[in-house]
Amino acid sequence: MTQNIFIDGGVGTTGIEINERIAGRPELSLITLDEAKRKDAAARREALNAADVVILCLPDDAAREAVALIDNDRTRVIDASTAHRVADGWTYGFAELEPGHREKLAESRRVANPGCWPTGFLALVRPLVLAGLLPMDWPVTVSGASGYSGGGKSMIAEYEGSEGAPSAFRPYGLGLGHKHIPEMQRYSGLQHLPLFAPAVANAYRGMIVEVPLQLRALPGTPRVADIHAALAAAYEGSAIVSVASLEDSSAMTQVRLEHVGATDRLALFVFGSEESGQARLVAALDNLGKGAAGAAVQNLNILAGLPETAGLRL
Known part of the structure; x- marks a missing residue:
C-alpha cells in the first residue's frame, strides 16, 4: 500500500x-x-x-x-x-x-x-551502561567537531559568505547548556549531565563524536577488549552501524571528519591502551545523514x- x-x-x-x-x-x-x-x-x-x-x-x-x-x-x-x-x-x-x-x-x-551529537554519543555510551561497564552515576565527557551545515542556513551563510569562513575550528556551547544535553542524559541512562564540549569545523558536512574513558578508574577496571566487545555485540548484524575491530583500530593514526562521507552510516571505533588503562571511543557520522x-x-x-x-x- x-x-x-x-x-x-x-x-x-x-x-x-x-x-x-x-x-x-x-x-x-x-x-x-x-x-x-x-x-x-x-x-x-x-x-x-x-x-x-x-x-x-x-x-x-x-x-x-x-x-x-x-x-x-x-x-x-x-x-x-x-x-x-x-x-x-x-x-x-x-x-x-x-x-x-x-x-x-x-x-x-x-x-x-x-540530534546528530546525541546519535554518536548514545551509540557509544548506551551499550556500556546496559552492560554494566559504565556506572549510571559516572561523570562522562563528550567532545568532537561537526561540519557547519549542522547550524542550518544561518551558519552555512556565515561560512560560505563573501568574507570567507570565520574560523577553521570553533568550540561553542561554552555555557554548558547545549540543547542536546537533556536527550543525551535521558536516553543514555546516566544520572548526571554529561560534560559536552562541541566544536564546528570549516567543512560542510561530517562529524566526529568522542567519549574518553579512564578505564583504570571504573569499577571492575574493564579492559579495552571488554568495551569493544559490548559495542560489537550491541550492533552485530547492523547494516547501518559498524564497529571496527580492535586490530583495525590499532593500525589507524587518525579518523577523518569525513570518514563515512555523505552516507547514512555510523562508524564506531575503540582506541585504547591496556597499559595505561585508558580508552577513546569515537563515532564518525554525517551530521546530515545518520x-x-x-x-x-x-x-x-x-x-x-x-x-x-x-x-x-x-
Missing part, C-alpha cells in the same frame, strides 16, 4: 536531504505545497491531515504548531526538531538505542528524531513497515 508523506519544511537543509532519499520510491507518495501555500495555515493543515506520515523539518515552535494542526488519530509524525525529544508521549527515534526499541518505534504515532535526514528516513521506513534501509545511502 502506498504511504502518503508530507515534509513540512522540506525546503530547508534537512528537508532537501530527506526528499533526495525518498524521491522515486513507488511505495511512497509525496504531498507537496507550492511556494504560495507553504506558509498558508489552511493548506498546511490539509496536507498534515492528509498524510499517513508527516516529517517536520521546522524550528521548535513551528514544529509544536504543526503538531497542533493535526486533528486526526491516523497521521503519524516524525519531528526532526528539538521540540519533542524528551517530551511525554513521544518515542525517541534512535532505532539502535537498545534491544526492543525498534519494535517500540514501529508502534509509535509520535517519533522525535535524535545525524538528521538518514535517521528520519530510517524511522519512516520503520513506521511504514518497509525495509529499514530503503532509500538510505550505505
